[in-house]
Amino acid sequence: MTENTRPDDGGEAVSDEEVDEVLQEIERKRSLTGWAVVLVALIGISFSVFQMWLAAKGFVLSLSLPGVGDVVFASLQLLQINAVHVSFGLILTFLLYPGSTGDGPLSRRCIALGSLVDEKLGAEHPVSRVVHAIGSALAWAFLDAKMDRVTPSDFAFIVLSVLSAAYFITDFNEIQRMRALGVQRGRPIQEVFTFLEPIAGLLGPLADTSYAFVLGVVGVLLVLEATRRAISLWLMVIVAAFVVYARFGVLIPQDAAYVGVLSIPELSWPSIIQNLWYNTENGVFGIPVTVSVQFIYIFILFGAFLEMSGAGQWFIDLAYGATGTRKGGPAKASILASGFMGTISGSSIANTVTTGAFTIPLMKRSGYSPEFSGGVEASASSGGQILPPVMGAAAFLIVQYTATPFADVIVVATIPAIVFFFGVWVMVHFEAVKENIGGLDSSELVNLRSHFKSGWFYLVPLGLLLYYLIIERLSVARSAWFTLIAIGALITLIAAYSDETRARLGAILASLFGLTTLTQFLTGEGIFGYLFNRFVQATTAFPALFDRIDGLVAADLTAEGALALPGPQPLGSALSATLGNVGTLMILAGVITLITRPRLDSPLLSFDGAVDETAESTADAVGRPDLASNGLYKLGVFLGKSMESGARTAVPVVIAVAAAGIIPGVISVSGLGPNLVSLITAVAGGSLVLLLLVTAFSSIILGMGMPTTVTYIILVSLLAPALTKFGVPLLAAHLFILYFGVIADITPPVAVAAYAASGVAKSDAFETGIEAFSLSLNKAIVPFAFIVSPGIILLRRNPDAASLDIGDKYRVVGTADLLDVGYSVPEILIPVIGVFLGVVALAATVIGFAYAPVSRGERAAFAFSSLLLMAPGLAVSGVYDLLGLVGIAGGEMTVLLDVVLRGVGLALFLFLMAKNRQRGGDPAVRSNTAEPA
Numbered sequence: 001m002t003e004n005t006r007p008d009d010g011g012e013a014v015s016d017e018e019v020d021e022v023l024q025e026i027e028r029k030r031s032l033t034g035w036a037v038v039l040v041a042l043i044g045i046s047f048s049v050f051q052m053w054l055a056a057k058g059f060v061l062s063l064s065l066p067g068v069g070d071v072v073f074a075s076l077q078l079l080q081i082n083a084v085h086v087s088f089g090l091i092l093t094f095l096l097y098p099g100s101t102g103d104g105p106l107s108r109r110c111i112a113l114g115s116l117v118d119e120k121l122g123a124e125h126p127v128s129r130v131v132h133a134i135g136s137a138l139a140w141a142f143l144d145a146k147m148d149r150v151t152p153s154d155f156a157f158i159v160l161s162v163l164s165a166a167y168f169i170t171d172f173n174e175i176q177r178m179r180a181l182g183v184q185r186g187r188p189i190q191e192v193f194t195f196l197e198p199i200a201g202l203l204g205p206l207a208d209t210s211y212a213f214v215l216g217v218v219g220v221l222l223v224l225e226a227t228r229r230a231i232s233l234w235l236m237v238i239v240a241a242f243v244v245y246a247r248f249g250v251l252i253p254q255d256a257a258y259v260g261v262l263s264i265p266e267l268s269w270p271s272i273i274q275n276l277w278y279n280t281e282n283g284v285f286g287i288p289v290t291v292s293v294q295f296i297y298i299f300i301l302f303g304a305f306l307e308m309s310g311a312g313q314w315f316i317d318l319a320y321g322a323t324g325t326r327k328g329g330p331a332k333a334s335i336l337a338s339g340f341m342g343t344i345s346g347s348s349i350a351n352t353v354t355t356g357a358f359t360i361p362l363m364k365r366s367g368y369s370p371e372f373s374g375g376v377e378a379s380a381s382s383g384g385q386i387l388p389p390v391m392g393a394a395a396f397l398i399v400q401y402t403a404t405p406f407a408d409v410i411v412v413a414t415i416p417a418i419v420f421f422f423g424v425w426v427m428v429h430f431e432a433v434k435e436n437i438g439g440l441d442s443s444e445l446v447n448l449r450s451h452f453k454s455g456w457f458y459l460v461p462l463g464l465l466l467y468y469l470i471i472e473r474l475s476v477a478r479s480a481w482f483t484l485i486a487i488g489a490l491i492t493l494i495a496a497y498s499d500e501t502r503a504r505l506g507a508i509l510a511s512l513f514g515l516t517t518l519t520q521f522l523t524g525e526g527i528f529g530y531l532f533n534r535f536v537q538a539t540t541a542f543p544a545l546f547d548r549i550d551g552l553v554a555a556d557l558t559a560e561g562a563l564a565l566p567g568p569q570p571l572g573s574a575l576s577a578t579l580g581n582v583g584t585l586m587i588l589a590g591v592i593t594l595i596t597r598p599r600l601d602s603p604l605l606s607f608d609g610a611v612d613e614t615a616e617s618t619a620d621a622v623g624r625p626d627l628a629s630n631g632l633y634k635l636g637v638f639l640g641k642s643m644e645s646g647a648r649t650a651v652p653v654v655i656a657v658a659a660a661g662i663i664p665g666v667i668s669v670s671g672l673g674p675n676l677v678s679l680i681t682a683v684a685g686g687s688l689v690l691l692l693l694v695t696a697f698s699s700i701i702l703g704m705g706m707p708t709t710v711t712y713i714i715l716v717s718l719l720a721p722a723l724t725k726f727g728v729p730l731l732a733a734h735l736f737i738l739y740f741g742v743i744a745d746i747t748p749p750v751a752v753a754a755y756a757a758s759g760v761a762k763s764d765a766f767e768t769g770i771e772a773f774s775l776s777l778n779k780a781i782v783p784f785a786f787i788v789s790p791g792i793i794l795l796r797r798n799p800d801a802a803s804l805d806i807g808d809k810y811r812v813v814g815t816a817d818l819l820d821v822g823y824s825v826p827e828i829l830i831p832v833i834g835v836f837l838g839v840v841a842l843a844a845t846v847i848g849f850a851y852a853p854v855s856r857g858e859r860a861a862f863a864f865s866s867l868l869l870m871a872p873g874l875a876v877s878g879v880y881d882l883l884g885l886v887g888i889a890g891g892e893m894t895v896l897l898d899v900v901l902r903g904v905g906l907a908l909f910l911f912l913m914a915k916n917r918q919r920g921g922d923p924a925v926r927s928n929t930a931e932p933a
Helices: 016-027 035-057 078-096 105-121 126-142 152-170 172-181 194-208 211-230 233-251 269-277 287-308 311-323 329-345 348-366 370-386 394-402 406-435 448-471 476-495 502-523 527-539 543-548 571-580 582-596 609-621 625-629 631-660 662-670 673-684 688-703 708-718 720-725 730-746 752-761 765-775 777-788 815-819 821-847 856-870 872-885 895-920
Strands: 060-065 069-075 795-797 810-812
Touching: 016 348, 016 752, 035 060, 035 078, 035 287, 035 476, 035 631, 078 152, 078 172, 078 211, 078 287, 078 631, 105 126, 126 152, 152 172, 152 211, 172 211, 211 233, 211 269, 211 631, 233 269, 233 631, 233 662, 269 662, 287 311, 287 394, 287 448, 287 476, 287 631, 311 329, 311 348, 311 448, 329 348, 329 370, 329 406, 348 370, 348 730, 348 752, 370 406, 370 730, 370 752, 370 765, 394 406, 394 708, 394 730, 406 448, 406 730, 406 765, 406 777, 406 810, 406 821, 448 476, 476 582, 476 631, 502 527, 502 571, 502 582, 571 582, 582 631, 609 625, 609 631, 625 631, 631 662, 631 708, 662 673, 662 708, 673 688, 673 708, 673 720, 688 708, 688 720, 688 730, 688 777, 688 872, 708 720, 708 730, 720 730, 730 752, 730 765, 730 777, 730 810, 752 765, 765 777, 777 821, 777 856, 777 872, 815 821, 821 856, 821 895, 856 872, 856 895, 872 895
Parallel strands: none
Antiparallel strands: 060 069, 795 810
16 A cells, blocks of 8 residues: 555556546646646746745745845735735636637537538638638637647736736835725826827727726636636626626615615726725635635645645555554545545545545445445545644635634534544444445555654644644744745655665754854854855945845944844753754755765655656756656755645635635625625524525535635625524534535535546446435534534633624633533533434434344434434424414423433434344344345
């Protein structure tokens, strides 16, 4: 299992080409070659460098020079940063995703028109020639039939994307004025580009139109086009419909039945564009893009660095080593491996395909059906987005929308995520027992002790991330930045480590550490800062640089014009300062070692195959194939490939949040929000159960084929206020919407993650989706459970909640709450035990087997016990709602009634399991074939 082989049943392997084909079919990205690949790589790396710079320095773009200080290049505002971020996403979208491949309805009609003209007039007729000439020109400009070329229209869109970002950078003062006076008060295009003055008369209406307004219109259209390419046509249509609604919603009569609440005040196009394009509160550059800038991208980059370092394969091997020999071991290993990879990648589809290429063939070979194998992989991979500490991208949106510390979001999300993976684990175990599926032979698996010894460093970044987030309570961006530095330092050190070089590496690192500590002790500056300062003093080469040093005053300069050193400092302070730069020292030590031993082949480090391939191809391209085996060169390729891969992965997320931000922008600018809450509350008829069902189905339907982030943003804007109005805790409402957005990835008929798994498993796509949804049923029930019992997600209502804002009515429980036995036992301990037992009962219901086959009647009883164990409050509320329909007043769900009903469910569950286990001891019954799940 340590090799990059992917055994299929019958000894066949799932090749990298097959994996790429599945991803290509789903994601519809171009397969670029030559200069286009270089261009994408350069832009992707630039995007990542820009984001890393932001994570390190904030919105002040500066460079820290040793012995000099922070040299400030620019200080940008949030709107400018967001605009550059989206512009990078637009540029990469137009490079990576084709506008048309010729198989769309418009293209087919154009082709049919040409054939019709030929049929009517003949191919040599002048009209036919003109039609074909126009068609050829359009095909050249827009069509990419083989998905391997960047078209002229793409370059035009790229230029417009650059112009939109450049305007924010160069003319921000004008934008600030327009935010007060209106976008129509901006300069016309000939005043912005003065070389157009002589032909201003030829510009027509543009000569009298604000350039800012034109750019805003073009920018929104570019986002819509990028959405069509990178996400889906349907999301583009939904977002465009909201834009149209903002302008023409005033036409809806206020006194119309049902839809009258959707009537809004009249809004002009300039007002709409100003709010959607020049605003950081809502619109394209609103909260979702801000979250992407500050949180999402840096964590995507974190996942890319881990993946390219070879951590993915190491964790897969670890999962198989830990569980592979157990009954049904390959499926259990798939759950562990996919859960981990899903949480750092944030993409159900990519994780399903890449991890599934290893796990699905082994599941099939051990005896699971292709559909079940694909369902397990899709279910576990989609679950990665609800698994702390990273939780994909949507968790960071929860942080921003609820103003909750990320550490609290992790705490709240942990128990339901563990319950989900435990439930899938139990289901695959029951399936393994039913089909008598064993585990893998231990000879096929890694030895856990030696495996840990060879790859322990992969765990360090995750441990540091949790340390920074929970113990140090640093910001998410700073935590991710420090963790990225840790990954770079560790990989550089491990790349330079071998039996031959370990003494040299240790000596270099110790020397650097000692010299830095000494210079800190004597001068107050590190070794490199001290040397650089002396160089500046000796050459006076950088006097102009001092004008840009942040906070520099005349007293900081010596008589010779160099910066004055801080002076001697205590030894303890010197050691602390050196330890603060230990990551940099590790990187330098590794680089120096690799320079002295360029052909070193690290025995511990195994980069991802993409790094090796890139190293070989780039080395061949420059005519130096021997570079591919150079350790320092490969390390550089690893850094570049990680940054490029992170940018490629982030593109659909950036476009998704930019597009989805338009919807809350329209809701905000139109004042539609309160009316929507009233409408939804009226439709629910005062029933929390009905409102939860509406929210769940809306999430699933809207989320089919769309990223989880988009579903979350839209439904949080539409439905979260209605949920909180019913008294649902704010965090619970947002987590509820997130869960059902994730479920959409494995819900037929679309089920994109299950479709991806079926491509690897070579199974029926619809049946694979059914299996994936069945295996994830507990993911659909647990959210209802923590809505009616917030203690499951460790939330407690504040005593003075009635007088507090929505976000402050509940708090994350602390030690004092846990020690309060009168609260913690009935409202935390018993409900948590209930959901764990409930998913076991649900597993018996879905699989139709536990110790022995489960009859249909027993399945119904198991399902009922599962409901009572997991969410008795839901059942009681439903009964009260039904009684209300016939005029009978319902009661109130109390803690005592909750405990009693869970006790009834427990008794029923134990009775059914005991009866099933007794039957399972009978060989005659045990050998019977269970009913199909």
